[in-house]
Each structure stands twice: as C-alpha cells, then as structure tokens.
Amino acid sequence: MNALSALTRMETTLLLRNPNALFMALAFPAALLLVQGFVIPGTREPVTGISDPVFEGLRVIDLFVPIALTVVLGSVALTNFPSAMGGYRELGVLRRLGSTPVGPHRVLGAQLIVSAASLLAGAVAATGVAMALLGAQAPRSVPLVLATFCLAAVAMLSLGAIVAARASSAQNANGIGMLIFIASLFSAGVWTPGPLMNETLRQIAGFTPLGAASQSLSAAWYGQPFPWAQLLVLLGWAVPCALIAYRTFRWR
C-alpha cells in the first residue's frame, strides 16, 4: 500500500472513531433542514415576492435544500478538516510525520480525500432527508448540481486548507474556521435564502466562496441560467487558496 492510500485509510478510520466530526459532516446539515422544515413557522408555505418563474410553486423550505449543501461544505471544509490538522500540529503528529520521507502533499492529500468523501456523504444525507421527509423537489439537472458541488467543494477545501496549513492547535483552527463558517453562512443564505435576498447583498454574497457556491447550486438545482460568473468566482478562490495552503504549510 502506498503512503497516500495508507494515510487515507488511517484518516477514514480515525473519522469513524470521532462521533463529533461524524455528526458535523453527516447529520448536522440534515438536522438543520429538519428544524427549518418542521420547527420554523412558514417555511412550508409557498414562496412569494420572487419574479423569476423557475421558483413558481416552490415552498420556502425548497429554497433551503441547496443551501443545506453549502452547510455541508462549510462544516467539513472549515471546521472538521482544519481542526484535525491543527490538532495534529498541536500534538506533534505533523512534526513526527515531517521526520519521515512523506511530504506535506500526501498528509494534506489524505485529509482532503477523506473530507471530500464525507462532504459527498453529508450532501447525500441532507438531500435524502429533504426529499424523503420534506417532499423537496429533485434537482432539474443532477450532473450540473454534482459538477457545481464538486467545484464548490474544491474551493471551500482550499480555503479550509489555509487554516489547516497554519493553525497551531485544534482549538485555534476551530475558532478561525467557525468564524469564517458563520460569516459564510450569512452569504450562503442560511438566514435569508439567495432568491429572497436584497439584490445588492446578493451580488456581494456572490463574490464570497460559500455565497457563490449557494447561488450556483440553487441555479443548477432549479434550472436557472448556467451560473458562469459564480463558477468563475469559485475557481478564483480555489486556485490561489490551494497554492497559499501548500506554500505556507508548516509541520510544527
């Protein structure tokens, strides 16, 4: 077994032994959808005040389904992933690995593979709950939603990788990650879904990674025109963030 496979297998095993990380990746976004659908009043009423015909006949909770996918992206990429790496650095695990021939690209790579897998699992769980229990609509174009989700995952994991590359401890990484995550949730439309957002705010949010992810996922899900601008924004975050993370990675 090569080093990347062995590290990936180890990270998977460790994730399965960590109930907190499992909850944040797999259950939190689905639970959030259920709370919004069953506890918050009015979310199962039809949407009003949107002129775009693609949203005609949809309920408020339907608008939250693509947003739940961005919650999956944020919780894994900005909290689980950086916390794991910060914890390794704090304990000296990274320093120990740094004394072996394995390079930072394999250590980061294994974390990224496991994070990407848990992102997909969390997204499937949230979508399944939304469709089975809340009667949410299936996406108009599954391939486009998948492609958009993958690009958004790359952008968010690259952003999380900067925190992971530098944070000195799990607590430090979690603090920084949560701060970015909570700010990002606003731009993603967790409190006011994108289609209901003020136009100026919506445009500003479209330049943030989770805002662009949310808007492009909504467009792909409900069959709006192809979201080129948001996809370019995601690329614009992914490439420099990944480079910065790789260049600034520290073992200790």
Place this chain on the structure above:
Amino acid sequence: MECMIRTTPSHQPVIAVRGLRKAFGPKVAVADVSFAVDAGEIFGLLGPNGAGKTTTVECISGMLESDDGGISVLGRHPSQEGTVLRSLVGYQMQTSALPSTLRVEEALRVFASFYPKPAAVPELLDTVGLTHRRKAAFSALSGGERQRLSIALALIGNPRVAILDELTTGLDPQGRRDVWALVERIRASGITVLLVSHFLDEVERLCDRLAIIADGRTIFDGTPEHLIARAAEANPEIDNLEDAYLALVDANQTHYEGASA
C-alpha cells in the same frame, strides 16, 4: 551559507557536523557545534537543558535548515537531499504523539508505507515488546509503551542511522533498563545510533563516545574515559562520569559568565 564537508570515502563518518550554527530570530540556539559519528557506534550527545541538543539533531535530520556550518549524513547533505536521508535515518523524537484513537499496529503499518523497504511489522512489534499491545489505542499506552512505540516508528524504515532523543525521560527504572537493552539490540543489528540524553548513567552504559554541548557550543568530544581523565587533571578526586560532566559544564559556565562580564 552552508558548506559541504569534504571527507574521503575510505574514512567517512556516518554523521559529520562542523561549525553548525542555528538561530531563531535573535536567539542563537546553536552557535558552534562540531562532532563526528562513526559507523556502528552509539554516540552520545549530552548537555544541560536548552544547550541546543534537539536543534542540532533536527538540523542533522533535515527538519531544520542550519544557518551556517556543514552537515553530512551518510555522505549526503540534509537540506539538499532531505527526502532521501529521511528514508535512511530513523528519528525518535523527544516529544511527539499520535492521534489518540490510532492503534499500535495501525500506526506501524501507516509509517511502514512511507519507506521503500520497511521492516516487517510483526517482527518489529516483537523486538520492542509490544506484540500483546498491538490492538491498543495510543491513548491507552503507558509512558514506557509509548516510548517503545516511538522507537519502533524510528526503526520501521530499516534505517542505517537512528537518532534517539531523550528516550528514557519519564520512565521508571525497569522501563529504562528495558529501553537500554533495546538500544543495545539496535546497535547489534548494525545501525549507528546518535543518542541525545542528559542521563549520565545511560550514557556511561550505552555510549562508545560522546560530545557535550553547552550554550550552543561543543565543549567536549571523546570517550567517557577521556572525559573522566580530563576532569581528573584539574581535580584528582573526580573518578566518575557524572562528576566529570558537571565539572566541565560548571567550568564552561564560569568561563562564559566571565567572558560576558
């Protein structure tokens, strides 16, 4: 600017350090350290806390880049051929840990995947006496078991050189003796050992030769017998390694303070 040490192939030390200097900002951790380790020996690196021992071995292992001086390990330069050297040098660190839920055998198998010709995991578990604990999580290991696992991780790549840093700190007397026996077995298998320690009984028991570092400088390089003889020249009552070591470090401190005044 680093310079390569040029040595003849017929008498090339396994580790050669000459005029090593390393600073962290304004703090000079290592000012001028030199020593050479020959093949197959156990070489002790001693010194008071903060003397620069760990910084020196981190430069040797390629984890830190020196500011000046020359280092050669197995004829290679650590900062230029770090990846190759890390396959040939096993490093047991003074302080390092593993994820708390990772099990002993899992850790060894992961580390084995980093090397081109790793040791067999079952045999290595047997060598370090952890076969019965192979399913135990890292968090469930005692201090001695963690130390033995740490040594096993340093040996998993079948290294030609093992750097063992403060390997018996925190162990009870029986644990220390077990680890000493393990180090002797490592040497018997042909691996050159650089042993970083501040326990004189450990050095006396294990080391063929030693270097003492104080205030970031080498103040002695030779055999334990040579150290005792040198100290006895100044004070004939000195007849053991511990007294000789303390006399040398005290004399260096007095000299250093006198020079600073």
